[in-house]
Amino acid sequence: MTFSSGALTWEERVTFTLRSLYAQYGYQPYTMSKFEEYDLYVRNKDFLISDGVITFTDTTGQLMALKPDVTLSIIKNTRDEGSSVRKLYYNENVYRVSKSSGSFRELMQVGLECIGGIGRADVAEVLWLAASSLYAIRPEFVLDVSHLGLIGAVLGAVPPGAEKSLLECIGQKNPHGIADAAREFGVTPETVRDLQTLASLAGPPREVLPVLRSMAERYCAVRDLDELETALSVFDGTPLAEGIRVDASVLDDMKYYNGIVFKGFLRGVPGSVLSGGQYDRLMKRMHRESGAVGFAVYLDELERLEVTAEEEPAPAADVLLLRDPDADPSSLMSAMERLVREGLSVRAASAADPKVPAKRTARLTDDGEVVFLD
Amino acid sequence: MTELLNIALPKGRLGEKVYDLFEKAGFPCPSIRENSRKLIFENPEAGVRYFWVKPSDVAIYVERGAADVGVAGRDILLEYRPELYELCDLGIGKCRMAVAAPAGFRDDPRKTLRVATKFTRIAREYYASLGRDIELIHLNGSIEIAPILGLSDVIVDIVETGTTLKENNLEVIETVLPISARLIANRSSYKFRSAEIGRIVRAIAGGAE
Numbered sequence: 001m002t003f004s005s006g007a008l009t010w011e012e013r014v015t016f017t018l019r020s021l022y023a024q025y026g027y028q029p030y031t032m033s034k035f036e037e038y039d040l041y042v043r044n045k046d047f048l049i050s051d052g053v054i055t056f057t058d059t060t061g062q063l064m065a066l067k068p069d070v071t072l073s074i075i076k077n078t079r080d081e082g083s084s085v086r087k088l089y090y091n092e093n094v095y096r097v098s099k100s101s102g103s104f105r106e107l108m109q110v111g112l113e114c115i116g117g118i119g120r121a122d123v124a125e126v127l128w129l130a131a132s133s134l135y136a137i138r139p140e141f142v143l144d145v146s147h148l149g150l151i152g153a154v155l156g157a158v159p160p161g162a163e164k165s166l167l168e169c170i171g172q173k174n175p176h177g178i179a180d181a182a183r184e185f186g187v188t189p190e191t192v193r194d195l196q197t198l199a200s201l202a203g204p205p206r207e208v209l210p211v212l213r214s215m216a217e218r219y220c221a222v223r224d225l226d227e228l229e230t231a232l233s234v235f236d237g238t239p240l241a242e243g244i245r246v247d248a249s250v251l252d253d254m255k256y257y258n259g260i261v262f263k264g265f266l267r268g269v270p271g272s273v274l275s276g277g278q279y280d281r282l283m284k285r286m287h288r289e290s291g292a293v294g295f296a297v298y299l300d301e302l303e304r305l306e307v308t309a310e311e312e313p314a315p316a317a318d319v320l321l322l323r324d325p326d327a328d329p330s331s332l333m334s335a336m337e338r339l340v341r342e343g344l345s346v347r348a349a350s351a352a353d354p355k356v357p358a359k360r361t362a363r364l365t366d367d368g369e370v371v372f373l374d
Numbered sequence: 375m376t377e378l379l380n381i382a383l384p385k386g387r388l389g390e391k392v393y394d395l396f397e398k399a400g401f402p403c404p405s406i407r408e409n410s411r412k413l414i415f416e417n418p419e420a421g422v423r424y425f426w427v428k429p430s431d432v433a434i435y436v437e438r439g440a441a442d443v444g445v446a447g448r449d450i451l452l453e454y455r456p457e458l459y460e461l462c463d464l465g466i467g468k469c470r471m472a473v474a475a476p477a478g479f480r481d482d483p484r485k486t487l488r489v490a491t492k493f494t495r496i497a498r499e500y501y502a503s504l505g506r507d508i509e510l511i512h513l514n515g516s517i518e519i520a521p522i523l524g525l526s527d528v529i530v531d532i533v534e535t536g537t538t539l540k541e542n543n544l545e546v547i548e549t550v551l552p553i554s555a556r557l558i559a560n561r562s563s564y565k566f567r568s569a570e571i572g573r574i575v576r577a578i579a580g581g582a583e
Contacts, residue, residue, distance in 0.1 A: 203568075
């Protein structure tokens with residue numbers, strides 16, 4: 001089978017690029033059912049990005065749902081297998097409520113999961129592939145990386161009940177909000193300063209890690225910082241290093257995530273296009289002994305990327321072949337076949353249409369010949 | 375050519391005060407002071423493009439990346455919960471979100487409290503935190519007349535001086551939260567234009583303290 005890459009939509013090209021990338025690193029394709037039991041999502045409601053789930057009753061009377069998420073399905077269908085690690089990638093449609101319109105949308109999600117007896121090499125590999133995914137889509141990217149262990153350690157010093165407000169403020173880089181919440185809950189001034197530093201600190205690892213290290217020493221989180229530093233060391237001296245930032249305001253729900261978490265951004269897209277991290281806690285909630293790390297790329301967000309010259313939509317065909325509506329069908333098909341055999345795409349019509357431009361224009365003569373007009 | 379930094383300003387008096395802050399921070403655009411109906415103003419030399427939008431829309435412009443930074447009230451941020459960074463409390467546009475009721479009103483806990491407001495999320499969360507059962511009535515304006523006409527028992531609204539309440543025979547019975555203007559930034563812009571946005575934050579936060 002042969003096909004022209006020009007026939008692919010932008011979304012398809014990104015999907016194939018990412019699938020090829022993950023396959024190159026030994027990840028296996030994973031396909032799953034379009035439906036899951038609704039119960040799976042109810043039990044892990046907070047893990048979902050949006051609240052709404054499309055449900056229906058199947059022929060056995062069971063309440064089913066169209067997948068709003070892929071990770072939960074993969075975990076559900078994966079068994080603990082000792083120290084071995086399963087490396088999987090997927091591209092699947094998911095169904096979520098759009099925040100702006102409030103209605104359901106079908107979205108394409110591409111991602112990978114590394115599940116089993118994972119170690120720091122697996123975490124670093126997934127981080128590398130996250131950065132490579134962004135770079136493959138557009139070289140102007142930022143991958144913000146953080147470690148929830150360090151944030152958890154600092155939050156361990158605040159009175160019970162204050163964590164929720166403080167986490168929200170850290171995620172918003174909101175120093176005055178931290179100060180307000182700290183006043184309400186009686187957090188010490190030193191911890192307030194550290195929380196504000198966590199919220200605002202962002203930059204290349206070489207600049208940010210030393211600041212975080214002194215904090216990690218004070219809050220007994222040196223091991224967490226070592227993990228972060230080790231994972232980030234894979235980027236040293238590589239073209240990807242320029243896009244890597246340490247940003248402690250990157251948070252994910254600590255009921256599910258632990259360890260390293262990250263979010264990816266592309267210039268020209270207003271929100272994050274990639275999100276991932278270690279989710280051993282979700283595995284535990286789903287009664288799995290092993291750990292896991294993974295990420296997803298949200299292709300719907302990529303629609304917003306500005307179209308550059310090289311990405312402009314290709315003409316509908318190489319040749320527009322003008323012919324009479326009543327032209328001899330055999331002559332027409334024979335002429336079109338000749339052009340196609342020459343490697344050209346051809347569109348037959350009785351008149352030019354500016355909405356479907358072609359590179360060249362030709363006319364089919366009464367003798368069945370093709371005469372180029374330009 | 376350097377890409378201009380897009381700044382969404384809330385129309386009105388607050389917006390003018392906010393522009394003064396930006397100008398002092400080193401991002402001037404003199405044409406904005408000209409009396410015209412234009413909504414967009416550029417100063418390529420300073421690398422900025424300002425635009426006036428409805429105060430409640432600033433957060434939408436910023437969240438969706440049409441503006442890199444902007445200024446919005448805390449009320450709007452808490453009501454709509456946009457995904458953006460809230461970088462600095464500007465300490466201007468100070469007021470409060472409050473519950474107001476006709477003078478002499480006494481809440482009867484045996485009845486569902488009828489609450490009229492533009493800010494349904496804030497009102498719902500506030501009463502949920504008190505464990506009070508309410509019926510929310512969403513209105514888009516002239517909230518003050520709802521209790522007078524028997525549409526609601528109380529209102530939840532922004533109170534600046536309290537004059538409008540007083541003129542409608544209403545009084546504040548509880549403060550829900552204090553409000554002031556916040557400097558907000560789009561999350562992606564913050565990554566790719568960190569130098570300029572950082573400069574604004576340092577200059578403005580320094581002035582606000």
